[in-house]
Amino acid sequence: MTMDALVRRLPAALTAAAAVVLLAWPAITDFYSYNAAYYNGLVASAAISAILTISLNLSMGYGGLLSMMHTGMQLLGGYAVAYTTVKAGLPWFAGVVAAMLLGAVFSGLVLVISLRATYLYFGMITLAADLIVVEGGNAWDAVTGGINGIVGVTPGGLSKNQFYYVVLAALALVYAAQRNLVRSGVGRAVMAVRESPDTAAALGIRPTRTKAVAFTFSGAIAGLSGGLYALQLGFINPEVGILDNGLVFFVGLFLGGIGTLAGPVIGVAAIAAVVELIKDYARYTTLLLGCTLLLAMMLVPKGIVGTWRAARFGRPPEGVDHEPSGDLPESVLPGAAAPDVPALEGRGLVKHFGGVKAVDGVDIRVDAGSVYGIIGPNGSGKSTTVACLTRFHPVDAGEVLVCGEPAAARPHAVAGQGVTRVFQTPHLFERQSVLDNVLAGMRGREDYGLVSAVLRSPGYRRREAASRAEAAALLAFAGLSGRSEQQAGTLSHGQKRLLEVVRAVASGPRVLVLDEPATGLVPAEIDALARLCRAFRAHGLAVVLIEHNMNFVMDVCDRITVIDSGKVIACGAPAEVRAEPAVLDAYLGRPDLVEEIT
Numbered sequence: 361m362t363m364d365a366l367v368r369r370l371p372a373a374l375t376a377a378a379a380v381v382l383l384a385w386p387a388i389t390d391f392y393s394y395n396a397a398y399y400n401g402l403v404a405s406a407a408i409s410a411i412l413t414i415s416l417n418l419s420m421g422y423g424g425l426l427s428m429m430h431t432g433m434q435l436l437g438g439y440a441v442a443y444t445t446v447k448a449g450l451p452w453f454a455g456v457v458a459a460m461l462l463g464a465v466f467s468g469l470v471l472v473i474s475l476r477a478t479y480l481y482f483g484m485i486t487l488a489a490d491l492i493v494v495e496g497g498n499a500w501d502a503v504t505g506g507i508n509g510i511v512g513v514t515p516g517g518l519s520k521n522q523f524y525y526v527v528l529a530a531l532a533l534v535y536a537a538q539r540n541l542v543r544s545g546v547g548r549a550v551m552a553v554r555e556s557p558d559t560a561a562a563l564g565i566r567p568t569r570t571k572a573v574a575f576t577f578s579g580a581i582a583g584l585s586g587g588l589y590a591l592q593l594g595f596i597n598p599e600v601g602i603l604d605n606g607l608v609f610f611v612g613l614f615l616g617g618i619g620t621l622a623g624p625v626i627g628v629a630a631i632a633a634v635v636e637l638i639k640d641y642a643r644y645t646t647l648l649l650g651c652t653l654l655l656a657m658m659l660v661p662k663g664i665v666g667t668w669r670a671a672r673f674g675r676p677p678e679g680v681d682h683e684p685s686g687d688l689p690e691s692v693l694p695g696a697a698a699p700d701v702p703a704l705e706g707r708g709l710v711k712h713f714g715g716v717k718a719v720d721g722v723d724i725r726v727d728a729g730s731v732y733g734i735i736g737p738n739g740s741g742k743s744t745t746v747a748c749l750t751r752f753h754p755v756d757a758g759e760v761l762v763c764g765e766p767a768a769a770r771p772h773a774v775a776g777q778g779v780t781r782v783f784q785t786p787h788l789f790e791r792q793s794v795l796d797n798v799l800a801g802m803r804g805r806e807d808y809g810l811v812s813a814v815l816r817s818p819g820y821r822r823r824e825a826a827s828r829a830e831a832a833a834l835l836a837f838a839g840l841s842g843r844s845e846q847q848a849g850t851l852s853h854g855q856k857r858l859l860e861v862v863r864a865v866a867s868g869p870r871v872l873v874l875d876e877p878a879t880g881l882v883p884a885e886i887d888a889l890a891r892l893c894r895a896f897r898a899h900g901l902a903v904v905l906i907e908h909n910m911n912f913v914m915d916v917c918d919r920i921t922v923i924d925s926g927k928v929i930a931c932g933a934p935a936e937v938r939a940e941p942a943v944l945d946a947y948l949g950r951p952d953l954v955e956e957i958t
């Protein structure tokens with residue numbers, strides 16, 4: 361075996377070794393130390409911290425939701441277990457379930473009141489929530505035991521060693537849940553919303569619901585961690601919830617690698633080991649954590665795992681170029697719309713921005729089974745027209761119909777009706793792989809939810825296998841199949857544009873709206889785009905094409921509308937439009953375009 365191959369296997373080998381050591385830990389400490397209970401407790405506490413850090417990773421890393429209330433949720437979980445076991449006299453696992461429920465409900469409530477908050481405001485709201493939980497714990501004596509908290513919290517008939525294995529099993533399950541979630545369509549939707557709520561909505565993903573799912577799930581895991589923590593400590597009090605205690609989780613997450621699967625566990629393990637080594641100088645622990653965070657940010661901003669993945673051995677192999685091959689997979693193409701009803705129609709659309717009449721009474725009628733071109737000088741209102749048709753902008757006047765029905769009010773719902781938009785500016789999920797970008801486009805058509813994904817239910821597995829097969833066929837059609845594992849951000853400009861189109865096609869649209877897709881594409885890529893447009897038409901679907909490349913537009917479109925200063929100045933077959941004097945006038949300021957058009 362070559363050196364390279366050996367190094368590539370290092371993570372798997374280390375994981376196996378760590379698992380063996382953790383399983384044998386109570387036996388090892390029993391054999392080597394007079395203080396086995398202390399060392400077992402050390403590992404159990406680190407595992408509980410790792411569970412909380414995974415929860416933080418789900419909300420902050422994958423969900424992009426800055427949370428300052430994770431210690432607060434841990435405290436809530438602790439209260440849930442303490443109350444259920446000590447005050448209500450129920451078994452410890454009932455307490456753990458209650459802890460998860462409480463964590464989920466609390467985080468769900470916080471999310472609901474902060475739906476419109478941006479990143480920083482969301483963080484501030486969670487900070488407030490944390491303070492409220494801690495002070496609520498201090499004040500509500502009857503339930504929480506006030507400042508002293510609740511003591512005598514024990515895991516019923518379990519020995520300390522048995523409880524150690526319960527904690528280990530919980531960590532393994534939470535890790536598996538995180539992995540299953542992140543690798544499913546639910547996780548891809550969460551990351552899509554993190555990258556750009558607009559892009560996600562254009563693909564039919566509901567931004568709000570997706571955030572709610574991620575944050576609530578994260579809350580349940582934080583509650584679990586808190587419940588186990590109370591059982592491990594034997595008590596719970598408001599001290600647990602204060603923000604200071606959250607430091608170790610943030611540092612662990614950033615050191616290990618935020619937004620990676622193993623990062624939280626590795627980071628927390630590293631910190632636990634260091635804190636143990638300097639325990640004789642415990643008063644410097646916080647100073648050390650501060651320095652570690654600073655150094656991690658400066659030296660390994662991607663964390664240990666992220667740095668490994670960016671390095672030679674951790675990186676997926678470079679992609680290769682393939683010739684486009686195969687046809688569009690039938691399964692991504694919805695049934696053709698009724699031919700006599702327009703697939704997409706805008707009547708009297710008006711959109712003003714202050715004094716700018718960006719769209720000023722535009723009528724558009726896109727037939728099923730056609731490619732519809734929109735051309736016009738820069739700033740004439742083409743993109744705004746499309747934004748009105750897809751509900752990204754509320755219109756000042758006019759109406760939009762999708763297959764004869766009034767268009768829904770929200771962008772994601774319009775996408776659900778079958779109108780998918782590709783933006784003029786690049787909107788790729790650059791940090792995800794090429795394949796994951798395409799799969800994210802399919803989320804709107806997938807029918808499973810969080811629970812099926814985390815448990816990998818048979819229905820989920822079937823759908824996931826089908827999604828992957830469809831994605832592979834789509835990538836082959838676009839000539840990108842050799843690059844499916846590559847990070848999307850490393851593609852060439854033309855490949856990125858093409859990938860955005862492929863991702864939109866993956867959502868299974870009846871009407872595919874492309875805003876200047878051919879800019880910067882090489883001829884072979886333009887050919888792929890043209891083939892795609894024709895395949896759509898052949899299947900009775902529609903394409904709306906905003907484009908400056910006149911050869912391409914004249915070649916592929918059935919009808920063309922020309923917009924100037926927010927008004928339609930010509931509409932008809934390519935040959936008619938080309939001969940229209942008003943069109944030549946509109947392009948007079950752009951001799952290059954006049955040349956192209958005549």
Ligand code: ADP
Pocket residue numbers: 713716717718736737738739740741742743744745
């Ligand atoms: P095109 O796509 O044809 O180049 P746009 O639809 O992007 O044109 O823009 C039409 C006009 O509306 C331009 O004058 C532009 O500056 C203005 N505009 C577009 N979007 C906005 C916005 N969000 N706020 C204010 N003005 C805008």
Ligand code: MG
Pocket residue numbers: 742743744784875
């Ligand atoms: Mg535009």
